[in-house]
Amino acid sequence: MQVSELFVSAPGKAILHGEHAVVHGKVALAVSLNLRTYLRLETSTTGKVCINLPNIDTFFCWDVSELKQLITYSHVMRAVFKFLCMKRSLVFTLCFIFSELPSLTVSVWSELPTGAGLGSSAAYSVCLAAALLSASGAIPTPLKEWDHTGRWCQEDLELINSWAFQGETIIHGNPSGVDNAVGTWGGMLRFLAGKIIPLNRVPLLRILLTNTKVPRSTKVLVARVKDKINKFPSIMTPVLDSVDAISCTCEKVLSEMTCEPITGEHYNILEELIDINQHHLNVMGVGHPTLDTLCQVTRTRGLHSKLTGAGGGGCGITLLRPETDYSVVQSTVQDLRDCGFDCWETSIGGPGVQQHSPLSIKEESLEILRRY
Ligand SMILES: Nc1ncnc2c1ncn2[C@@H]1O[C@H](COP(=O)(O)OP(=O)(O)O)[C@@H](O)[C@H]1O
Ligand SMILES: C[C@@](O)(CCOP(=O)(O)O)CC(=O)O
Ligand SMILES: [Mg+2]
16 A cells, blocks of 8 residues: 545536437537545555445445455456445455455545436546546556645556456446546547547637536436337437437537637527437437426527436536526526426536545535544
C-alpha cells in the first residue's frame, strides 16, 4: 500500500444523443457535468475492509480474513460475481487489483442523483478504479505537493477507464462504456464501439437539467431495449440507424458552429434533432409520462427537450438558445418545479477523474467523507 489517505473525484455526464443505440454499436455524443462523485480511501491496520456509501444508505465492514475466503471463491466464480450486487463489486475489484488483501476504508459521496441518467454509476466506478489502482501502486498518485488537484497521464487514464468499465459491467450488465469514458476524460466525447474521440472544438452550450425524480434502473432499461430489438429486428434496426445519423448530424452542426458565425438555423437543427431523438427513444420503450410532461412544458416556452441516459424516468435535458431570456428560463424552471421535478441550469465540460488535496474539496463534502 502506497498511501494513507487519498481523495479522488469523477464527473457525471449528460448524453446529448445516442443513449441505448450506443450499446448496439452506434455513435453517441456525451459531455461531462460539473457535478461530481468524491471518494476517500484510507489505509488502516484494523484488519477490516469498510465501505461507506451514504448516498444509498449502505455501510459495510468485513474482516479481511472473512474476505480471503471470498477471494478464492471469486476466482473460481468470476462469472457468477458479475451478477452479484454492488457490495460485492468492491471485493471483486480488490481481489484483482491487489495481490494481498489490504485493510482499508472507502467512503463515497456524490453531488449526482443516483439512478437518474447522469452517470452516477460510472462516476462511482471511475473513482473506485482510480483510488484502488493508486493505492496498490499500479499507477502513481499524480498530485504534486504544491497543487490542489492532479490528473493522471493518458496511459494511466486508459487503465482507470478499463477497470471502471468492469465496474459498470457489474452495475449495468451490458454497458457501452460511454459513461465511464466521460467520467475518466471529461469534456465532450464522440463514442463509437469503444473508440473515444474527444471533441475539443464545440460551442458553449446552455443546458437545463430536469430530474423527474422517477427512479429507474439502467440495467433493466438496457435489457428492455435489447428484448425489443430481438423481437422486432427489422423495425428497430432502422431506428438505431436513425439515432446514429442524429448523433453524426449533431456533431457536424456543433463543429460548424465553432468555425462560422452561429445562426438561428444552427439552433433550429439542434432542436429538431432533439425532438426526433425523443420520439425514437419512446419507440425504443424507454420514455415515461413524466418525460412527456417535461417535453410539453418546455415546448410551451419554445424550448426543446429529450431524456438523457437510460430514460424510464430520471433526467431530461433542455437546450437553451444563447438569446433565451433569463426570465424565460426562470419561468420554465418554476413550471417544472411545479410538476414536482428538480430543475437547474447546468454548466458542462467539467474535468475528468482527478486526485484532490483535502483543500480542494468543499467543506461539507469533506466532512461527510471523513465522518466514517
Ligand atoms: N454515490 C454512490 N454510492 C454508491 N453507489 C452508487 C453511487 N452512485 C451510483 N451508485 C451505484 O449505481 C447505481 C445507479 O446506476 P444506474 O442505474 O446506472 O444509474 P445512473 O448511472 O444513471 O445514476 C446505484 O444503484 C448504485 O448501485
Ligand atoms: C442507456 C445507456 O446508453 C446510458 C446509461 O446511462 P445512465 O446509467 O442512465 O446514466 C447505456 C450505456 O451506454 O451503457
Ligand atoms: Mg449508470
